[in-house]
Amino acid sequence: MDFAFDARTEELRTKLLAFMDEYVYPAEPVAEEQRAALASPWDTPAVVEELKAEAREQGLWNLFLPDAEYGAGLTNLQYAPLAEITGRSPHLAPTATNCAAPDTGNMEVLAQFGDERQKKQWLEPLLAGEIRSAFAMTEPEVASSDATNITTHIEREGDEYVITGRKWYISGAMNPDCKIFIVMGKTDPDGADIRRQQSMVLVPRDTPGVTIKRAMQVFGYEDHSHGGHAEVIFDHARVPVSNLIGEEGGGFAIAQARLGPGRIHHCMRLIGMAERAIELMCRRAVSRTAFGKALAQQGVVQNWIADARVTVEQLRLLVLKTAWLMDTVGNRGAHTEIQAIKIATPRAVVGILDRAIQLHGAGGVSQDFPLAELYASARTLMLADGPDEVHQRSLARRELKKYI
Structure with a gap:
């Protein structure tokens, strides 16, 4: 068995380790100082944008995406040691390299299941690190460990979907740069197949009826660096039917x-x-x-x-x-x-x-x-x-x- 990294992985590891030592670790206390001086604790410290620019300049950007059309084109095996390195500073390094959750998963969804309009409108700015996103699945009223339990309704009315429900611990939603939610809800709540009742729709943050109610803490931390974890209310929020990701029942x-x-x-x-x-x-x-x-x-x-x-x-x-x-x-x-x-x-x-x-x-x-x-x-x-x-x-x- 060969346990050695291939040449591409070794090259990126060397660059990423140097990037961590030269830029990321010194930026950790700077980010905290800058955040304390911001008008809102959810705003992004200037040093984070500086890290993103440097990472992009060095080619340490979108390393997680295996599709070379959108990302670095690395396999999971190639990406694994790189993700490990960024995990040493989990509140800065993943964001600096545009490899932070939940954006990574949302970009993968859009790349794999989104149509051309959805990719143009939302995937491209996410890939560029210009906006952030959130994935809204977990709900406080049900055991969300069983995703078939979710109760958020996505009802079709003409050319629109009407979304009504309550979500919480929606990571990244407190960040003002979070512009889009991928929302999972039920389009066919009475369907015979409980795994075909759910669908996913794209809901812009500024949609009427979408309310960020509060930030949820984790062991007393508000996790500012990740954009927090929010409770979000969808009160008859309307989006075009074209905002459906994939097909109805495919959520x-x-x-x-x-x-x-x-x-x-x-x-x-x-x-x-x-x-x-x-x-x-x-x-x-x-x-x-x-x-x-x-x-x-x-x-x-x-x-x-x-x-x-x-x-x-x-x-x-x-x-x-x-x-x-x-x-x-x-x-x-x-x-x-x-x-x-x-x-x-x-x-x-x-x-x-x-x-x-x-x-x-x-x-x-x-x-x-x-x-x-x-x-x-x-x-x-x-x-x-x-x-x-x-x-x-x-x-x-x-x-x-x-x-x-």
């Missing part, structure tokens, strides 16, 4: 197509978060003394660091295998592995971050280190794109089916 299938790559992208970046945590652990351990010797000489600390390294190496191999399978046999053929990494990676990285926080003492839960915010992000990913238990249920059924 569930489009959601599954969107979430497959999204899940592996999250896991790639989580490994980068874990690497950042290990680095911080090691730096802290060699710089602090307790009970007469350096923390690095304490057996429990050595165990934490060793276990973290073993865990990261295991996760990386599983993620790379999954990426390779997605490239060679498709997302459906890699279904088991996609679910396996989605279960294993957030859970393990949360554990690594928890120990890194413990090693930093009070500093670990403070704003002086990125660990608390990284922890909040990693813990949320045990829920996002399907909670662990849903993936465990599906994976177990697939395993048991072999013996029934």
